[in-house]
Amino acid sequence: MIDPSLGLPTITMAVPMPGFPAHREFVLVRLNDDGLLYAFTSIQDPELRFLVAPPEPFFPDYAPEIENEVFSALNTRDADRLLLLTVITAGVEETTANLLAPIVVDRDTMRAMQVVLSGSGYPVRAIMHRAY
Amino acid sequence: MLVLTRRAGESVMIGNDVIITVLEARGDVIRLGIQAPRDVQVHREEVFRELQAANREAASPTEDAVRAVTEMLQTPEE
Numbered sequence: 216m217i218d219p220s221l222g223l224p225t226i227t228m229a230v231p232m233p234g235f236p237a238h239r240e241f242v243l244v245r246l247n248d249d250g251l252l253y254a255f256t257s258i259q260d261p262e263l264r265f266l267v268a269p270p271e272p273f274f275p276d277y278a279p280e281i282e283n284e285v286f287s288a289l290n291t292r293d294a295d296r297l298l299l300l301t302v303i304t305a306g307v308e309e310t311t312a313n314l315l316a317p318i319v320v321d322r323d324t325m326r327a328m329q330v331v332l333s334g335s336g337y338p339v340r341a342i343m344h345r346a347y
Numbered sequence: 348m349l350v351l352t353r354r355a356g357e358s359v360m361i362g363n364d365v366i367i368t369v370l371e372a373r374g375d376v377i378r379l380g381i382q383a384p385r386d387v388q389v390h391r392e393e394v395f396r397e398l399q400a401a402n403r404e405a406a407s408p409t410e411d412a413v414r415a416v417t418e419m420l421q422t423p424e425e
Contacts (some may be wrong), residue, residue: 230386234403246413247421264408265405266413266416285399287385305409306417307412313398331388331398339398
């Protein structure tokens with residue numbers, strides 16, 4: 216049987232993504248050489264994938280505060296090992312990034328969740344511009 | 348829908364491990380405290396619905412859309 220993860224490390228959702236309760240395991244497939252764009256791909260159904268990107272190059276002022284509950288859900292020991300990914304909605308007219316609810320991945324425990332930054336005022340659809 | 352009457356300080360249990368406590372009622376604003384296991388996410392309904400819609404919209408983009416985003420994010424050749 217072919218391993219759909221292609222040998223990439225499996226990321227387990229501590230809490231499923233809203234709208235996709237059945238999908239618990241994902242892999243992060245790199246889509247470009249710069250490491251700016253990834254496909255967060257369901258292992259159960261590789262047809263399901265989300266475009267994700269590290270937000271820093273696009274939103275330099277974006278500095279969300281991650282609450283302790285997230286650390287405990289991800290079994291985080293070292294906060295520096297957390298990777299923040301913003302979910303991108305690719306459209307013909309415009310492409311937006313969900314800054315309200317980034318996916319947070321702990322690179323040690325390989326657990327992840329989509330964290331809602333309640334009260335932060337960050338938008339669900341922030342328009343993305345070129346990285347340069 | 349099950350309807351219960353509770354006073355401030357009283358709680359409702361859902362299953363074995365979700366406890367919802369009425370903290371304060373002032374006019375039409377009710378403050379609730381919610382205790383739930385860490386794998387149970389608690390959201391305001393409208394926030395959850397918006398997120399669900401945004402996720403569904405973002406899910407499984409077409410190859411063309413992926414290509415467009417890839418091109419947009421491409422760093423120009425030095």
